Amino acid sequence: MSRPEFVAPPEIYYGDTEAKKYTQNTRNQQIQADMTYRALELLNLPPDEPAFLLDIGCGSGLSGEILDEEGYLWAGVDVAPSMLEVALEREVEGDLFLQDIGQGFGFRPGSFDGAISISVLQWLLNAETSHPTSSPPHRLTRFFTTLHSALKNPSRAIFQFYPTSDDQIQLITSIAQKAGFGGGIVVDYPNSKKARKVFLCLFVGQQKQQKLPEGLDGEEEEQEAKVRFERRREREKTRSKGKRKSVKDRDWILKKKELYRKRGKDSVPNDSKYTGRKRKTYF
Amino acid sequence: MVRLITHNLLACHVKGCNANNFPLEFRNVELEIREAEFNPDFVKGFLPKIEWKALVDTARQLGDTSLPEEQPEMLDDDFLKNLHHVLLEIHVEEGAMVCPNCKHEYPIASGIPNMLLAEHEIA
Ligand SMILES: C[S@@+](CC[C@H](N)C(=O)[O-])C[C@H]1O[C@@H](n2cnc3c(N)ncnc32)[C@H](O)[C@@H]1O
Numbered sequence A: 001m002s003r004p005e006f007v008a009p010p011e012i013y014y015g016d017t018e019a020k021k022y023t024q025n026t027r028n029q030q031i032q033a034d035m036t037y038r039a040l041e042l043l044n045l046p047p048d049e050p051a052f053l054l055d056i057g058c059g060s061g062l063s064g065e066i067l068d069e070e071g072y073l074w075a076g077v078d079v080a081p082s083m084l085e086v087a088l089e090r091e092v093e094g095d096l097f098l099q100d101i102g103q104g105f106g107f108r109p110g111s112f113d114g115a116i117s118i119s120v121l122q123w124l125l126n127a128e129t130s131h132p133t134s135s136p137p138h139r140l141t142r143f144f145t146t147l148h149s150a151l152k153n154p155s156r157a158i159f160q161f162y163p164t165s166d167d168q169i170q171l172i173t174s175i176a177q178k179a180g181f182g183g184g185i186v187v188d189y190p191n192s193k194k195a196r197k198v199f200l201c202l203f204v205g206q207q208k209q210q211k212l213p214e215g216l217d218g219e220e221e222e223q224e225a226k227v228r229f230e231r232r233r234e235r236e237k238t239r240s241k242g243k244r245k246s247v248k249d250r251d252w253i254l255k256k257k258e259l260y261r262k263r264g265k266d267s268v269p270n271d272s273k274y275t276g277r278k279r280k281t282y283f
Numbered sequence B: 001m002v003r004l005i006t007h008n009l010l011a012c013h014v015k016g017c018n019a020n021n022f023p024l025e026f027r028n029v030e031l032e033i034r035e036a037e038f039n040p041d042f043v044k045g046f047l048p049k050i051e052w053k054a055l056v057d058t059a060r061q062l063g064d065t066s067l068p069e070e071q072p073e074m075l076d077d078d079f080l081k082n083l084h085h086v087l088l089e090i091h092v093e094e095g096a097m098v099c100p101n102c103k104h105e106y107p108i109a110s111g112i113p114n115m116l117l118a119e120h121e122i123a
């Protein structure tokens, strides 16, 4: 099967049909959710401070929904209108922008406390036209330079992505470095064909933990158990520290839905016993 | 779903447009007010990021006069609630944002601003 980024430009590939298919596929939801939680772990935000995050290539909001549940406020950018439309239908709470990240950002310096990007960066490695502004190095340079300035000092940006070669990794990290970022590549489960995941961890400024985090390791079977365990440990940690205040409870969501209904929004899902529950991505 | 929280962070990114390119001016807007959960810690934490004058002017343009000209020293609950409302509850659903410098227009449809640039506008 050919990789999506070889098939067509993103805004074409993720048309109406694919955007729905992509978002509704439960296996895909689970994979994207797992990687989002791992990216949040690697982002290593101070536990008790509310944060304003950027979701780069936010798509239909699979990660955004997790950011909502975890109590983060966020903005998301994506170049595929159909994906953003699905995000609107799913009522994610972040502000959405139709934007080609290869054209760079206009966000003021220090706008965001951190950024995540799940399964997006490989799209920047393909030239879309022969115009010089669209060569991958140009696009990556604009992207990383304007992202670096949009992030607060200190902070991090975490990208899970699918490189096809070490040369690509080399290209990306060297351009990110020139843009002012520290950090590097973290590989989870490097020896598993299925579970192997590549994360680019970029640092702005001096970190409390300057060392790159360790990649997860282990046999494939144990692995998943370990990810889950780590996540549970994380959750328990935050819980005992007095959890993030703005995590939405059931009452809040019901109230919000009621509000949408009053406004005559017709696509509000009916309340179900699942309303306000964490989506099951673990256990 | 552009809210003033992100509008206040956004400057024009057209090639060569580096001065006087903030804040983008709203045109022909349709607004929607949607309640959002009040988190005083978030609002307080966000204060240092705000360009105050741009926020107050833009809020007034959109019909909200609840914020004082000068950022107050005392952050009482009333103030934080007003700020919360301005940052997070006013949604611009339709219209456009126009750069005060180069006049580039970023159209807004269904709450989503179109930030795409033409080839010659890319830095
Ligand atoms: C595999 S999807 C991932 C979406 C979302 N991050 C998730 O985890 O579900 C890849 C996304 O990257 C977006 N994308 C690709 N190239 C982009 C670009 N140049 N600018 C902005 N978004 C881009 C696509 O439109 C698509 O929504």
Ligand SMILES: [Zn+2]
Residues within 6 Å of the ligand: B012, B013, B014, B017, B021, B099, B100, B101, B102, B103, B104
């Ligand atoms: Zn401009």
